Amino acid sequence: MKKVTGLLLLTLLHGFFPQTALAQDDKTALVPLPSVDDFTRGKDGWAFALGAGIEYETAYEGSDEFGFEVQPAGAIQWRRGDDILYFAGEALGWRGLRADTWLLEALIGFDEGREENDSDDGRLNGLGDTEEGFEVVLQARRAFSNDWRYWLVSRLVTGDNGNLGLFGVGRRFGDKTDGSGSELNLVAVFHDSKYANTGFGITAEQSLASGLAETRLSSGLRSIGLDYNYRHNINDNWQIFGEALYEHFSSEVRNSPIARSNYEAEIGIGFIYIF
Template sequence: MPMLMAMTILLMPRARAQTPSPLSEWQYSVGIPLEKMFEPETPTWEVRVGLGAIYRPRYDGASSYQVLGGPAVDVRYRDLLFASTGEGIGVNLVSTPHWRAGVAITYNLGRREADDHAHLRGMGNINFSPEAKVFVDYVVSKEIPLVIRANVRRAMGGSDGWIGDLGAYLPLPGSSETFYWFAGPTVTFADARYMNTWFGVSAEQSARSGYAQHQASPGIKAYGAGLSAIRFFDKHWFATTDASVSQLVHGIASSPVVQRATSFSFAVSVNYQF
């Protein structure tokens, strides 16, 4: 098992499709902490490019879904710098066989009233915004390749709030040298500013939309689980599949903006690694 895992993780892709939402945060960096555990010497450059698409809710709490497509790009310099459509642009400040930690700039697509005018009329837009992210990963051991991941993000615009994730994932049985898959849970937290931007209804919004005023509390936003699979066709070409489910907690699900508390997402990408 350790040898098979090492061979697979050396080729582990990191490219993901389009946007850091709403897949579990760990799904955008699946396999990276394990690579350091099984192969301390990393290449000077790692470059992967591809195309991907994701089927996802139009916004948190929506009942309607949309398909978004775009490039999947992942560039790594040594075990230090990275630029990825999933993980953002960042630097690893700590990188050991058990620990990986660093900072990055990622983004949030926001929410537009026009995306669902029938339900968002009068609520206004939540603008696209970059996010500053601090992250840390911990790998238990080679014998127990459990990865625990935590991150905190600060929106610079949009909600102007704090949000973070705590999750874990583990390689699943049935993997081979050309196929590997992972699964794990995740919990998402947010502060009052973030919660009220997305799920609150102010007096002004209530007057415009007709919704009752609603105050959202800070704390747990949602919990869920994710599944990621990677299939290699040869040493250059590979495909990824990601699926996730997320459940908004009761206090958030009771918001007038929320139509459906449980959401799903499904993403695929086809990639080439140099």
């Protein structure tokens, strides 16, 4: 579940002005949203895409350390009508369009956890590593109209480390229906106590080893976030994409000694080649 400065300026260039959507007969992507990968060009069957991106992001949740990281991009997809099965990175999933205004998605992903050495400054020393594990993600978006100009979004992430829920609203910019353009989402994120303490809690044993105060968090609001996505088709095979995310933590999360910053942020750009 598992970010805004430079790319958000592009949002202002698009502007919050009315735009006329193209006829639905011209639609090639499952939904015309740049955050939803669709490399099928509107055709049934297999699709392959491969690329990479570079991200400038916080070292771990709550960190005040930043660094660059190279990430793979692309996917293997199989489409039939309004349904797509896909394998992307460490996720295996399905998404489907229903009644032109409902986008449903389910996937099994991998949570890499957190390691003590994620902090170059030694801020995590004594806390040990959080466990890796699988997680299930269920998501639904409900558009206000079939041009997907505005929508509501909800997401549930559940796994060995607890549960996280997300609720928000989104806005698409641009007229194209091939998945290019940009979008902005405003979301509220909630977590249960197990998920909260996996990331920001400190047990008595960890407190003795690290010197940090023992901390126990309760379930509730985790953060308010902004997520901006951009995608542009350079030609028939090449795409450029970008994302910026900003997540401002709730007061309880900010009070954790692990949270060295009041926010988490990420900005990234990359290229994808569609075969």
